[in-house]
Amino acid sequence: xxxxxxxxxxxxxxxxxxxxxxxxxxxxxxxxxxxxxxxxxxxxxxxxxxxxxxxxxxxxxxxxxxxxxxxxxxxxxxxxxxxxxxxxxxxxxxxxxxxxxxxxxxxxxxxxxxxxxxxxxxxxxxxxxxxxxxxxxxxxxxxxxxxxxxxxxxxxxxxxxxxxxxxxxxxxxxxxxxxxxxxxxxxxxxxxxxxxxxxxxxxxxxxxxxxxxxxxxxxxxxxxxxxxxxxxxxxxxxxxxxxxxxxxxxxxxxxxxxxxxxxxxxxxxxxxxxxxxxxxxxxxxxxxxxxxxxxxxxxxxxxxxxxxxxxxxxxxxxxxxxxxxxxxxxxxxxxxxxxxxxxxxxxxxxxxxxxxxxxxxxxxxxxxxxxxxxxxxxxxxxxxxxxxxxxxxxxxxxxxxxxxxxxxxxxxxxxxxxxxxxxxxxxxxxxxxxxxxxxxxxxxxxxxxxxxxxxxxxxxxxxxxxxxxxxxxxxxxxxxxxxxxxxxxxxxxxxxxxxxxxxxxxxxxxxxxxxxxxxxxxxxxxxxxxxxxxxxxxxxxxxxxxxxxxxxxxxxxxxxxxxxxxxxxxxxxxxxxxxxxxxxxxxxxxxxxxxxxxxxxxxxxxxxxxxxxxxxxxxxxxxxxxxxxxxxxxxxxxxxxxxxxxxxxxxxxxxxxxxxxxxxxxxxxxxxxxxxxxxxxxxxxxxxxxxxxxxxxxxxxxxxxxxxxxxxxxxxxxxxxxxxxxxxxxxxxxxxxxxxxxxxxxxxxxxxxxxxxxxxxxxxxxxxxxxxxxxxxxxxxxxxxxxxxxxxxxxxxxxxxx
Amino acid sequence: xxxxxxxxxxxxxxxxxxxxxxxxxxxxxxxxxxxxxxxxxxxxxxxxxxxxxxxxxxxxx
Numbered sequence: 001x002x003x004x005x006x007x008x009x010x011x012x013x014x015x016x017x018x019x020x021x022x023x024x025x026x027x028x029x030x031x032x033x034x035x036x037x038x039x040x041x042x043x044x045x046x047x048x049x050x051x052x053x054x055x056x057x058x059x060x061x062x063x064x065x066x067x068x069x070x071x072x073x074x075x076x077x078x079x080x081x082x083x084x085x086x087x088x089x090x091x092x093x094x095x096x097x098x099x100x101x102x103x104x105x106x107x108x109x110x111x112x113x114x115x116x117x118x119x120x121x122x123x124x125x126x127x128x129x130x131x132x133x134x135x136x137x138x139x140x141x142x143x144x145x146x147x148x149x150x151x152x153x154x155x156x157x158x159x160x161x162x163x164x165x166x167x168x169x170x171x172x173x174x175x176x177x178x179x180x181x182x183x184x185x186x187x188x189x190x191x192x193x194x195x196x197x198x199x200x201x202x203x204x205x206x207x208x209x210x211x212x213x214x215x216x217x218x219x220x221x222x223x224x225x226x227x228x229x230x231x232x233x234x235x236x237x238x239x240x241x242x243x244x245x246x247x248x249x250x251x252x253x254x255x256x257x258x259x260x261x262x263x264x265x266x267x268x269x270x271x272x273x274x275x276x277x278x279x280x281x282x283x284x285x286x287x288x289x290x291x292x293x294x295x296x297x298x299x300x301x302x303x304x305x306x307x308x309x310x311x312x313x314x315x316x317x318x319x320x321x322x323x324x325x326x327x328x329x330x331x332x333x334x335x336x337x338x339x340x341x342x343x344x345x346x347x348x349x350x351x352x353x354x355x356x357x358x359x360x361x362x363x364x365x366x367x368x369x370x371x372x373x374x375x376x377x378x379x380x381x382x383x384x385x386x387x388x389x390x391x392x393x394x395x396x397x398x399x400x401x402x403x404x405x406x407x408x409x410x411x412x413x414x415x416x417x418x419x420x421x422x423x424x425x426x427x428x429x430x431x432x433x434x435x436x437x438x439x440x441x442x443x444x445x446x447x448x449x450x451x452x453x454x455x456x457x458x459x460x461x462x463x464x465x466x467x468x469x470x471x472x473x474x475x476x477x478x479x480x481x482x483x484x485x486x487x488x489x490x491x492x493x494x495x496x497x498x499x500x501x502x503x504x505x506x507x508x509x510x511x512x513x514x515x516x517x518x519x520x521x522x523x524x525x526x527x528x529x530x531x532x533x534x535x536x537x538x539x540x541x542x543x544x545x546x547x548x549x550x551x552x553x554x555x556x557x558x559x560x561x562x563x564x565x566x567x568x569x570x571x572x573x574x575x576x577x578x579x580x581x582x583x584x585x586x587x588x589x590x591x592x593x594x595x596x597x598x599x600x601x602x603x604x605x606x607x608x609x610x611x612x613x614x615x616x617x618x619x620x621x622x623x624x625x626x627x628x629x630x631x632x633x634x635x636x637x638x639x640x641x642x643x644x645x646x647x648x649x650x651x652x653x654x655x656x657x658x659x660x661x662x663x664x665x666x667x668x669x670x671x672x673x674x675x676x677x678x679x680x681x682x683x684x685x686x687x688x689x690x691x692x693x694x695x696x697x698x699x700x701x702x703x704x705x706x707x708x709x710x711x712x713x714x715x716x717x718x719x720x721x722x723x724x725x726x727x728x729x730x731x732x733x734x735x736x737x738x739x740x741x742x743x744x745x746x747x748x749x750x751x752x753x754x755x756x757x758x759x760x761x762x763x764x765x766x767x768x769x770x771x772x773x774x775x776x777x778x779x780x781x782x783x784x785x786x787x788x789x790x791x792x793x794x795x796x797x798x799x800x801x802x
Numbered sequence: 803x804x805x806x807x808x809x810x811x812x813x814x815x816x817x818x819x820x821x822x823x824x825x826x827x828x829x830x831x832x833x834x835x836x837x838x839x840x841x842x843x844x845x846x847x848x849x850x851x852x853x854x855x856x857x858x859x860x861x862x863x
Contacts, residue, residue, distance in 0.1 A: 006811065050845075104844070107841055111842070127838040177833050188817075189817055208804065496817065
């Protein structure tokens with residue numbers, strides 16, 4: 001019995017977790033659980049042990065065995081059809097999203113999956129997207145077999161309703177790469193061919209080449225103008241039609257004028273034109289666009305309840321169990337929900353002992369006990385034995401999913417705050433047009449032959465290339481830096497939005513509290529090893545979260561068998577272990593008088609052979625650094641707290657929020673949404689920070705919604721930012737950094753404006769040469785790119801983000 | 803100097819060749835994933851492995 005301390009130092013060969021509960025030796029390695037051992041056996045039998053050579057302990061812990069019935073819905077032909085990307089008689093292709101994929105061993109094993117299932121003909125991993133592309137022979141294996149195999153190995157594919165409803169492949173990215181490639185190709189060749197002109201070399205050959213070079217340049221510019229630059233014309237045209245002046249209008253105007261004037265010059269034999277500047281401008285602009293387009297592929301910012309809900313559910317029909325897709329569930333269907341399964345639609349409890357964990361929906365952290373005949377809302381997770389329910393509302397009509405019918409979800413989220421670039425480009429465009437027409441007018445009076453020349457030169461040189469580049473590069477750099485610190489931003493514009501916020505609303509459960517790490521202490525006489533073992537043996541029989549917490553607190557192996565066991569729902573459990581009668585539970589359960597102030601924390605009393613030994617006190621812990629975060633944010637932001645929980649923690653939270661009227665309890669998901677909208681109607685710019693489906697409405701309605709998650713591979717509701725919970729204490733740093741980024745943008749606008757003024761001063765005099773433009777344009781662009789990238793990086797260092 | 807015409811033609815043809823190589827590489831999905839291939843190239847096949855089946859036939863998406 002004295003070797004328990006040693007055991008804790010042994011780590012599992014498969015998953016690297018410490019073997020706290022049991023230790024299974026096999027093949028000179030130790031394993032922490034049966035699941036890990038099974039995976040190892042499977043791999044070693046198939047000669048796949050290279051898996052363990054590439055990385056140390058690459059697996060994921062396999063505490064819960066995969067039930068063979070879990071994926072029976074994958075036999076349904078209709079569901080298969082919707083999941084496959086391609087199918088004929090001999091080959092079927094499917095793409096799985098595998099959240100647990102994390103290292104090179106994973107890639108290796110997943111790509112060698114054909115060794116475990118002969119029907120698989122090819123497997124390819126796209127690591128950044130955490131995707132596995134599989135092609136298989138449907139006559140030799142089935143989708144269900146493959147998914148079950150993957151799950152057994154610890155790589156459970158995430159299959160959700162969302163996958164069934166839409167499968168959109170993003171091809172935008174490829175198109176942009178084509179455009180950049182074409183523009184870069186043309187830019188380089190045009191520069192090369194323009195060289196003789198730059199250096200006046202053509203005078204040696206008496207101009208015989210100049211015409212040829214002009215025409216080659218014209219031909220090379222065609223793909224730039226018609227293919228690479230087309231999106232700018234489309235955007236500008238859309239802007240004009242909706243009477244919205246964006247930076248695309250002066251850009252498109254500049255590109256158009258440059259192309260038309262150069263074509264005219266070449267065809268009429270007046271000169272060689274501005275094709276080099278034209279191609280270079282488009283090339284740089286596209287690079288900026290590409291830089292800004294960096295997205296976090298593995299994260300989805302658009303998830304709604306559909307990706308949280310299961311894809312299929314067990315339905316009882318004519319006394320036999322079948323699986324039905326959740327979407328075709330109708331009122332009156334009888335469904336079976338097993339331990340840890342989700343209830344997909346509002347339903348009435350018919351049979352069984354229901355303990356429903358609604359933490360994700362309401363924020364209430366303790367499981368609720370439901371009696372027969374009661375309505376159970378969708379989104380709850382059953383903990384305990386299988387229950388039988390009758391569906392009383394369709395999935396899309398249920399209490400929870402109705403939140404998505406709110407207009408906050410239907411409106412297109414056009415940001416409420418105008419970005420700095422939009423603001424500037426409006427005045428810029430106006431000023432540009434005035435200068436262009438004014439100089440044309442001046443020259444019409446003074447020297448009419450120069451008027452058109454000056455007019456087009458103004459439009460060409462003022463084309464706000466550097467201006468258009470400063471925002472993408474500053475925001476793109478900031479986004480990368482924040483992403484490195486697990487603060488993932490949906491689009492670069494969100495950083496600018498963040499800089500303007502003045503109010504922060506927190507959710508409580510899961511956001512300020514740490515769901516997994518409730519702190520637990522024992523009060524009373526110190527427990528002996530025997531007593532610890534007795535208690536651990538008893539609580540290991542219960543699946544109540546409190547029992548689980550006590551069990552992991554005690555850390556015992558070689559548990560004893562329990563001879564009698566009685567669990568009283570919501571109160572406690574009693575039983576006989578090794579001839580000792582033990583009762584564990586609430587004060588009421590053990591008939592102990594309870595003090596009045598006891599509702600701040602949960603206490604679990606222990607009684608062995610009618611001796612009261614003491615109690616375990618379970619407190620919710622707040623996230624590390626909560627005090628510092630609220631203190632640092634207080635001067636700049638108004639802070640509120642919304643909780644779905646009851647008021648028992650109010651006293652504890654007041655020190656963090658100072659004023660009592662900033663705390664709101666028992667808030668339904670719709671209340672939260674309404675609260676945000678009310679704040680906004682008083683001209684507040686609101687950040688909402690939440691984690692669960694119950695915050696989905698508020699996250700959506702807020703100007704910036706930040707969803708906080710323990711692991712980025714887990715579900716997180718639709719939001720603008722996904723933030724790793726471990727970085728919660730860095731929140732003030734991130735917000736300050738977003739403000740600094742905005743300052744960088746302001747500074748770079750000034751730089752690019754100065755370039756424009758220099759260029760314009762030549763243009764209005766009608767003395768702008770193509771060579772000058774060809775130097776000035778790339779120079780200004782490069783200056784702005786270098787300035788924004790370097791200063792944003794420096795500011796992040798200064799702010800403590802490396 | 804008329805050799806210049808041929809030279810320019812050659813250089814443009816060569817450049818077009820590179821452009822088409824680039825377009826082909828994008829089309830075949832080489833720009834879609836810039837991380838996994840860097841890891842994949844380091845994998846060794848186990849010495850006693852049987853004939854590897856056709857893992858290179860990619861599902862094109």
